[in-house]
Amino acid sequence: MGYTLEGSTGTWEIVCGLEVHAQVISKSKLFSGASAEYGAEPNTQVSFVDAAFPGMLPVINRECVAQAVRTGLGLDAKINLWSRFDRKNYFYADLPQGYQISQFAHPIVGEGVVEVTLSDGSTKQIGVTRLHLEQDAGKSLHDQDPTKSFIDLNRSGVALMEIVSEPDIRSPEEAGAYLTKLRQILRYLGTCDGNMDEGSMRADVNVSVRKAGEDFRTRCEIKNVNSIRFVMQAVEAEAKRQIALWEDGGEVVQETRLFDPSRNETRSMRSKEDAHDYRYFPDPDLLPLVLEPDWVESLKAKLPELPDAKTARFVADYGLSAYDARVLVMEQATADFYETLARGRDAKLAANWMMGDFFAALNRTGRSIDDSPVSAANLGALIDLISDNTINGRIAKEVFEAMVETGEAPGAIVEKKGLRQVTDTGAIDTAVDAVLAANADKVAQYKAGAEKLFGFFVGQVMKAMAGKGNPALVNEALKRKLS
Amino acid sequence: MMFELSLAEARDALRARKISSRELTTAYVGAIEQLNPEINAYITPTPDQALAQANAADTALASGDQGALTGIPLAIKDLFCTKGVRTTAGSKILGPFIPPYESTVTSNLLRDGAVFLGKANLDEFAMGSSNMTSAYGAVTNPWTRRGDNRPLVPGGSSGGSAAAVAARMALGATATDTGGSIRQPAAFCGIVGIKPTYGRCSRWGVVAFASSLDQAGPVARTVEDCAILLGSMSGFDPKDSTSANQPVPDFAAACKRGVKGLRIGVPREYRMDGMAPEIEALWQQGLAWLKDAGAEIVDVSLPHTKYGLATYYIVAPAEASSNLARYDGVRFGARSDGHDLTELYENTRADGFGAEVKRRIMIGTYVLSAGYYDAYYLRAQKVRALILKDFTDVFRDVDALLTPATPTAAFGQGEKMDDPVTMYLNDVFTVPVNMAGLPGLALPTGLDASGLPLGLQVIGRPFDEETVFAVSAALERAAGFSAVPTLRAGA
Numbered sequence: 026m027g028y029t030l031e032g033s034t035g036t037w038e039i040v041c042g043l044e045v046h047a048q049v050i051s052k053s054k055l056f057s058g059a060s061a062e063y064g065a066e067p068n069t070q071v072s073f074v075d076a077a078f079p080g081m082l083p084v085i086n087r088e089c090v091a092q093a094v095r096t097g098l099g100l101d102a103k104i105n106l107w108s109r110f111d112r113k114n115y116f117y118a119d120l121p122q123g124y125q126i127s128q129f130a131h132p133i134v135g136e137g138v139v140e141v142t143l144s145d146g147s148t149k150q151i152g153v154t155r156l157h158l159e160q161d162a163g164k165s166l167h168d169q170d171p172t173k174s175f176i177d178l179n180r181s182g183v184a185l186m187e188i189v190s191e192p193d194i195r196s197p198e199e200a201g202a203y204l205t206k207l208r209q210i211l212r213y214l215g216t217c218d219g220n221m222d223e224g225s226m227r228a229d230v231n232v233s234v235r236k237a238g239e240d241f242r243t244r245c246e247i248k249n250v251n252s253i254r255f256v257m258q259a260v261e262a263e264a265k266r267q268i269a270l271w272e273d274g275g276e277v278v279q280e281t282r283l284f285d286p287s288r289n290e291t292r293s294m295r296s297k298e299d300a301h302d303y304r305y306f307p308d309p310d311l312l313p314l315v316l317e318p319d320w321v322e323s324l325k326a327k328l329p330e331l332p333d334a335k336t337a338r339f340v341a342d343y344g345l346s347a348y349d350a351r352v353l354v355m356e357q358a359t360a361d362f363y364e365t366l367a368r369g370r371d372a373k374l375a376a377n378w379m380m381g382d383f384f385a386a387l388n389r390t391g392r393s394i395d396d397s398p399v400s401a402a403n404l405g406a407l408i409d410l411i412s413d414n415t416i417n418g419r420i421a422k423e424v425f426e427a428m429v430e431t432g433e434a435p436g437a438i439v440e441k442k443g444l445r446q447v448t449d450t451g452a453i454d455t456a457v458d459a460v461l462a463a464n465a466d467k468v469a470q471y472k473a474g475a476e477k478l479f480g481f482f483v484g485q486v487m488k489a490m491a492g493k494g495n496p497a498l499v500n501e502a503l504k505r506k507l508s
Numbered sequence: 509m510m511f512e513l514s515l516a517e518a519r520d521a522l523r524a525r526k527i528s529s530r531e532l533t534t535a536y537v538g539a540i541e542q543l544n545p546e547i548n549a550y551i552t553p554t555p556d557q558a559l560a561q562a563n564a565a566d567t568a569l570a571s572g573d574q575g576a577l578t579g580i581p582l583a584i585k586d587l588f589c590t591k592g593v594r595t596t597a598g599s600k601i602l603g604p605f606i607p608p609y610e611s612t613v614t615s616n617l618l619r620d621g622a623v624f625l626g627k628a629n630l631d632e633f634a635m636g637s638s639n640m641t642s643a644y645g646a647v648t649n650p651w652t653r654r655g656d657n658r659p660l661v662p663g664g665s666s667g668g669s670a671a672a673v674a675a676r677m678a679l680g681a682t683a684t685d686t687g688g689s690i691r692q693p694a695a696f697c698g699i700v701g702i703k704p705t706y707g708r709c710s711r712w713g714v715v716a717f718a719s720s721l722d723q724a725g726p727v728a729r730t731v732e733d734c735a736i737l738l739g740s741m742s743g744f745d746p747k748d749s750t751s752a753n754q755p756v757p758d759f760a761a762a763c764k765r766g767v768k769g770l771r772i773g774v775p776r777e778y779r780m781d782g783m784a785p786e787i788e789a790l791w792q793q794g795l796a797w798l799k800d801a802g803a804e805i806v807d808v809s810l811p812h813t814k815y816g817l818a819t820y821y822i823v824a825p826a827e828a829s830s831n832l833a834r835y836d837g838v839r840f841g842a843r844s845d846g847h848d849l850t851e852l853y854e855n856t857r858a859d860g861f862g863a864e865v866k867r868r869i870m871i872g873t874y875v876l877s878a879g880y881y882d883a884y885y886l887r888a889q890k891v892r893a894l895i896l897k898d899f900t901d902v903f904r905d906v907d908a909l910l911t912p913a914t915p916t917a918a919f920g921q922g923e924k925m926d927d928p929v930t931m932y933l934n935d936v937f938t939v940p941v942n943m944a945g946l947p948g949l950a951l952p953t954g955l956d957a958s959g960l961p962l963g964l965q966v967i968g969r970p971f972d973e974e975t976v977f978a979v980s981a982a983l984e985r986a987a988g989f990s991a992v993p994t995l996r997a998g999a
Binding site: 073076077078079080081082083084085112114116117118121122123124174176302304305306309310311312 | 588589595597602605607608609611711712713714715716718719720746747748749750826827829830832833834836838839840849853873876877878881885
């Protein structure tokens with residue numbers, strides 16, 4: 026058995042499913058022509074449709090539908106060629122229509138799957154139940170005025186994909202891995218930017234607990250958790266709360282809860298009795314959404330290579346370990362950078378450079394790969410300088426630091442600083458002779474069998490040559506003269 | 509003389525420069541001033557706008573740059589949003605609402621040169637069959653019973669439009685029909701009204717009642733006038749997803765086709781128990797006229813007719829309960845403040861909506877709620893499909909159907925108000941046509957014993973308004989209906 030929690034009455038298993046709301050990347054909203062861009066001044070991107078003025082009607086945005094289909098294809102899911110929009114009715118100040126247009130009974134995408142890799146290297150399939158399109162609501166701002174709430178309708182009507190998983194998740198780690206993988210796929214597809222800070226991806230977390238072999242017990246839903254770390258914490262906190270409740274002789278009641286990260290606990294928001302009756306019914310303003318199989322095929326043909334396929338290809342084509350391949354594939358931009366770097370070069374050396382000095386430099390400077398101070402071309406040129414023996418590995422690190430600082434090409438730095446590697450055997454012999462002469466005692470010890478002193482001699486020679494000696498030639502000269 | 513012209517005749521006179529739009533419009537503006545205090549057909553007359561549009565029309569006519577309706581003064585049902593002109597939907601809750609946009613249908617009419625006399629009264633949110641539910645007062649039918657001056661209802665919900673046209677306070681008017689709201693008031697006011705096929709006229713900018721049933725159409729004094737108006741009002745609109753991408757035929761030309769060789773169906777289920785003998789006689793007379801004109805009369809069956817009203821009164825309120833959720837006092841219209849959001853909603857909607865609207869919101873909310881949805885809404889949708897199938901089946905065999913338009917002539921203001929269900933029975937002949945999305949036209953063909961107009965209804969295949977117009981025009985010619993209402997301009 027995998028991850029479990031110990032209670033006073035025994036061992037408990039977590040059962041968790043996630044509903045992820047992913048904002049669709051599109052120029053305009055799901056049913057209106059208003060801009061869907063994030064961050065504009067409040068109420069500047071609102072059409073009369075978004076504000077639900079009398080007589081206004083929704084018209085479906087073809088690109089949003091394409092994005093949902095691409096996502097479905099990326100999740101290996103069934104694309105429903107016939108789907109329908111329903112109205113979900115409830116009153117709130119940031120819901121101008123008094124209903125949200127969603128897909129309740131007939132979603133555009135059916136069952137799919139997401140494969141996650143866990144920290145022990147094992148993989149697990151998490152089922153996707155469905156994906157449907159729906160409108161986002163506006164935003165209520167309650168902290169702008171002591172007595173009034175302000176409403177910003179810029180987000181009202183922006184397209185969301187709600188992606189519902191099966192209750193296949195069994196640990197906080199799996200929840201985190203599922204979200205990470207889902208976000209990665211969405212970003213690869215270009216269908217959602219996955220930016221949880223800006224709320225363009227949010228998760229509702231369903232949690233229950235059970236003992237081994239039991240059926241599902243009552244679940245609670247934790248609404249609107251806005252980071253992967255918080256989702257993982259919320260799963261654990263909620264599971265522990267439920268275990269304590271069951272073990273106390275109590276009963277978990279189905280309800281909606283909120284996660285408070287500062288206290289690492291969930292709190293009741295509303296009980297099942299207070300739950301809305303949404304009175305779903307087919308939206309009579311919209312016809313059923315019928316997709317042409319050819320159109321779906323054409324979208325499929327243009328899908329980018331997705332992370333799993335890319336990882337497999339990196340292992341096969343570049344001889345990378347599965348772990349290294351996964352790290353390099355994490356972001357599309359990283360993978361592209363790597364492929365530019367590895368093309369026509371030593372692929373493993375390229376991977377080592379990226380995952381070592383390059384990532385460290387990005388971390389240190391707080392830059393992303395898109396605004397990296399070192400371009401793939403320049404890093405490649407650096408590797409080329411190593412491969413053609415212009416510089417050695419140690420000097421290369423020095424050159425790389427200069428590249429991070431100045432953004433200059435490595436060749437220019439090598440020339441300017443005079444870092445070109447010494448391959449002149451005469452010069453190397455001279456340096457070796459000087460070092461051996463100055464360390465006659467150690468030479469004697471070496472010859473008496475202290476072979477580990479060889480490294481010392483190498484170090485001394487390199488030091489004498491300001492690090493620029495060709496390591497192979499230095500080794501060769503030392504071996505020759507010490508034998 | 510001005511008021512004797514039909515819309516087609518006025519159009520010809522304008523083009524021949526025998527009259528000017530200014531003269532015509534001034535006459536109609538005068539008629540509104542004279543009669544509106546009594547009839548209350550208009551909520552918001554717009555005489556200044558009308559005269560300005562008339563002047564522009566005269567300029568266009570002078571340069572030969574006229575459209576299909578240049579210079580023709582019309583009433584606009586106050587359910588169509590009109591840019592810069594208050595649009596109330598007959599409700600207090602939209603009392604202060606001035607739309608910043610023009611509905612597609614009224615845009616089309618303006619494009620063709622029409623002059624707008626003002627916004628016509630209606631039942632609140634188009635919910636009613638008597639115009640008694642308007643927050644802006646009842647409309648009085650221009651007709652009265654012989655020897656009886658008590659005011660009668662003009663029908664509803666397009667009662668203001670129908671009364672305005674009947675009383676010569678407009679040459680024609682826009683109207684809408686969800687369950688009979690064009691045809692029943694047309695029949696009550698002795699004029700012609702057509703509800704075209706669902707999807708023929710754009711719903712964009714029309715305040716929604718029940719989206720799957722609402723359809724705009726014209727009312728006018730002749731079949732041809734309706735054909736001319738419908739030609740301008742219709743057309744595909746990409747802003748309405750339910751708008752049909754169908755060519756707009758020459759409806760007026762279809763009026764001249766005749767009925768020779770057409771098969772006219774008589775649905776036996778429309779012969780109701782207790783139906784007035786004069787309605788039955790009117791119906792038989794209509795069939796006889798069509799037979800004389802060369803049509804073949806065929807008995808047909810629409811077995812699910814009896815479920816029409818019950819189904820309608822589930823589907824329409826269900827959609828309305830959701831459509832009217834947007835009237836919450838937050839962004840536009842009237843607001844009644846409260847201490848918190850819920851109270852704001854409650855106060856705004858309690859003050860803003862009238863009793864009939866509240867009743868339908870509650871019925872609609874009920875039939876959609878958990879545990880009742882399957883028994884009501886879902887079942888109603890299944891029955892609706894059966895009603896449509898009834899029509900589809902008979903239209904394999906016949907070209908059009910002829911039925912009475914209403915079970916009775918106009919009734920008195922205040923009558924039938926005690927029991928909403930009695931009121932709902934007015935729509936028994938018209939509702940199935942909406943359920944099936946078909947075109948239906950009502951025209952006057954006779955008077956009842958007290959001198960009130962009675963109408964027949966012609967129902968056609970989807971998007972076959974041309975046959976409906978051909979049959980209706982033949983009936984109109986045969987009936988030679990020339991009776992006029994008591995209250996009318998130029999009398």
